[in-house]
Amino acid sequence: MGASAGSGRAARALRLLLLLVLALAAVEYLFGSILDASPLRTYLYTPLHNATQPTVKIGEKTLPKKIINAATAQNSSAPVSFNSSVKEVSNMTRQNVSEYTSTPLLITKIMDGIKNMVTPDDGELKISEPSLPPCDEMPPDLGPIPVNKTEIELDFVEKKYPEVQSGGFYAPPNCTARHKVAIIVPYRDRQQHLAIFLNHMHPFLMKQQIQYGIFIIEQQGTSDFNRAKLMNVGFVESQKLKTGGWQCFIFHDIDLLPLDTRNMYSCPRQPRHMSAAIDKLQFKLPYEDLFGGVSALTLEQFTKVNGFSNKYWGWGGEDDDMSYRLRKMNYHIARYKMSIARYAMLDHKKSAPNPKRYQLLSQTSKTFHKDGLSTLEYEVVSMTRHHLYTHIVANIDERS
Numbered sequence: 001m002g003a004s005a006g007s008g009r010a011a012r013a014l015r016l017l018l019l020l021v022l023a024l025a026a027v028e029y030l031f032g033s034i035l036d037a038s039p040l041r042t043y044l045y046t047p048l049h050n051a052t053q054p055t056v057k058i059g060e061k062t063l064p065k066k067i068i069n070a071a072t073a074q075n076s077s078a079p080v081s082f083n084s085s086v087k088e089v090s091n092m093t094r095q096n097v098s099e100y101t102s103t104p105l106l107i108t109k110i111m112d113g114i115k116n117m118v119t120p121d122d123g124e125l126k127i128s129e130p131s132l133p134p135c136d137e138m139p140p141d142l143g144p145i146p147v148n149k150t151e152i153e154l155d156f157v158e159k160k161y162p163e164v165q166s167g168g169f170y171a172p173p174n175c176t177a178r179h180k181v182a183i184i185v186p187y188r189d190r191q192q193h194l195a196i197f198l199n200h201m202h203p204f205l206m207k208q209q210i211q212y213g214i215f216i217i218e219q220q221g222t223s224d225f226n227r228a229k230l231m232n233v234g235f236v237e238s239q240k241l242k243t244g245g246w247q248c249f250i251f252h253d254i255d256l257l258p259l260d261t262r263n264m265y266s267c268p269r270q271p272r273h274m275s276a277a278i279d280k281l282q283f284k285l286p287y288e289d290l291f292g293g294v295s296a297l298t299l300e301q302f303t304k305v306n307g308f309s310n311k312y313w314g315w316g317g318e319d320d321d322m323s324y325r326l327r328k329m330n331y332h333i334a335r336y337k338m339s340i341a342r343y344a345m346l347d348h349k350k351s352a353p354n355p356k357r358y359q360l361l362s363q364t365s366k367t368f369h370k371d372g373l374s375t376l377e378y379e380v381v382s383m384t385r386h387h388l389y390t391h392i393v394a395n396i397d398e399r400s
Contacts, residue, residue, distance in 0.1 A: 135175035135209040142207065142261040147200060147344045149257075154195040158387045161202045167241070168198075168214035168389035170206060177211035179266040182246040184234035185254050186227045187218045193254045193346050198388045200257045207261045213238065213246070214389040216254075220381050223397050225351055228308035228318035232376050233394045235307060237383075241390065249302060250274070252294050255346040262340045265296070270334040271326050272296040276341035283342060291326070291333060292319030294343070305329050306372030309360070310396075315350065317357030324364040 164170050171177055183201070187194070194216065205212050217234040219225060231251045239245045248267035256275050263274060275293035277283035305325035312318035326333065335341055354360075381393040 132172075132174065132176045135172055135177055137178065138264075139207065139209045144260050144342075145204065147257050147259060149196060149344065149346060151192050152195045152199055154191060154198075157195045157199045160199070161206075161388065163206065164202055164388055166387060167385035168202075168387075169212070170202070171211040172206075172209045175209060177209060179210040179248055179264075180242075180246050181205075181210050181212045181248045181250055181265055181267075182234075182238040182242075183212060183214045183250050183252055183265070184231050184238060185214065185216050185252050186225075186230035186234070187216045187254055188225055190254050190348070193348070194389075196346060197254050197257065202388060204258060204261060205265060208264055208266075210265060212265070213242065215241075216389050216391050218391065218393045220393050220395045221397055224313040224354070225315070226310070226313050226396055228312050228321070229310045229376070229378070229396045230394065232307045232310065232373060233378050233392070233396065235302060235373075236376065237380065237392050237394075238390075245299065248296060248298055250294065250296050253292075255348050256293050256343045257346070258294075259342040259344055260340050263336055263342075267296045267298040267301075268334055271298075271301055271331050272334045272336075274336075274341060275343045276335045277338045278343045278345050280345045283338060285335075285338070289320065289323045289327075289333070291323040295319070295322070301326075301331060303373065305331075306368055306370075306374055307376070309364070309368070309371050310376060311360055311371060312354055312357060314352055314354030314357075316353050317361055320361055321364050321368075324361070325368045328365055328368065 163173070183205075185197070198214070201214065215234050215238045217230045217237070219230055234251075235249060238249075250265050253275075256278065258274070265274075271291070273291050273293075273295050275295075276285050276290075278293065305322070305328075308318055309321045312321065323333065377398075379395040381395055382391075383393075384391045
């Protein structure tokens with residue numbers, strides 16, 4: 001009864017507002033000439049040209065044609081494009097003019113107020129919610145967390161975390177996220193790891209109050225695993241699945257689980273190597289230029305180095321190749337201190353090393369401009385939005 005009465009009162013209030021608008025419009029029509037000669041017009045009308053408006057120019061960079069062809073394999077006609085620069089002219093200049101609009105300011109304000117009211121199909125009057133405040137720069141209660149490596153059924157995990165939207169998308173409910181992050185996971189034959197990974201990562205990421213999506217990029221076929229090329233595919237496809245695109249990309253091995261929520265899944269000014277300290281490596285960094293495991297790159301950084309190489313089939317080399325690319329473009333690798341950048345590694349069988357990795361690495365500085373996003377070719381075989389992740393199966397085999 002209380003809800004029905006409240007709805008009725010709101011509907012009556014809306015009708016009264018509309019009547020008021022009509023009455024004011026009638027006054028304007030009948031007595032416009034009086035207002036023209038009255039000082040009241042100064043208060044009821046808004047100048048038409050009281051300032052020059054700011055001009056916004058947006059330049060766009062579009063991915064090379066081969067990427068566009070690959071990205072449109074699944075009946076998509078829109079290329080992936082990025083806003084490369086936004087320039088705003090803000091020299092507001094007052095002008096002394098006597099021309100006015102013909103719409104009273106008072107009526108305009110009333111109409112703006114009505115526009116903020118949304119009347120859905122069921123007739124219930126609802127007031128639009130104000131925009132949420134930004135989330136804290138450093139969310140509260142962050143610190144070390146436990147990890148559970150016990151195998152768990154994927155179907156069971158998929159029923160958890162109702163806060164997560166279909167496809168593995170999440171945004172904080174009480175504030176506006178400061179970071180929009182795509183988690184790109186190269187994948188094949190690791191279903192037992194996938195369940196553990198999702199069960200650990202969703203509460204970890206939600207704690208950090210970021211907006212994120214998890215993308216599992218699976219390689220079709222029996223060719224040697226190409227981790228780097230799958231991450232290029234994940235970059236292109238994830239951009240197509242979010243309005244405005246993602247700002248930050250975390251390239252993430254499925255067998256690594258972060259152990260401290262202070263290890264923020266965001267992108268700083270320099271590329272960040274996230275997994276600096278792994279339990280199976282005694283929490284020590286093997287060498288300074290390491291960029292494998294889990295790494296974070298902004299949209300600008302990733303496109304500037306032409307993404308990952310597509311040539312590394314088999315284990316090893318692709319992360320060092322990316323490290324070389326970053327140095328060539330005058331970036332340096334950032335890391336959290338070792339007490340924070342800690343990860344647990346799940347048990348797995350090691351893949352066969354790539355025998356050509358050292359030969360390829362010796363050519364990186366000369367070839368990276370023509371090996372990567374600019375030469376990426378693939379076919380999306382399927383795309384499925386599960387509850388906790390978006391699953392993309394891709395054919396990345398090289399055409400003869």
